[in-house]
Amino acid sequence: MPIARKGWVVLDCPDPLALARFYAGLLGGEPKVEESNDRWVELTTEDGWRLAFQRAEGFQPPQWPSAERSQQIHLDLYVDAVEEAERQTLALGAKALDTDDEGGKRGFRVYADPAGHPFCLVQGSFAT
Incomplete structure (x- = not known):
């Protein structure tokens, strides 16, 4: 028996709604924003992926390929x-x-x- 079940894949970013819209365009689904919390946006795709986007102040994007900012x-x-x-x-x-x-x-x-x-x-x- 598994210890856990899959939940959300959460991506930090500077603008959660904008990034959720990008992935909605790529994977389908409709971004969901709670009125009380614009720091967190959820996206469930038509085939069941659950992605969330979380505002991170001072976000530094990864550099690809890079050992310093993997x-x-x-x-x-x-x-x-x-x-x-x-x-x-x-x-x-x-x-x-x-x-x-x-x-x-x-x-x-x-x-x-x-x-x-x-x-x-x-x-x-x-x-x-």
């Missing part, structure tokens, strides 16, 4: 068509970090969300 956490997001997914992801405000997937041999490309958190778009054929 990524700390990243999301792998599976896509069917990486070229089209990349175009849409960049249009949402992502920044390309490492998009040389060696002609499709590597199977993933690395981006940063608008707050600087790295994530990967993984070609569906490489997903396990």
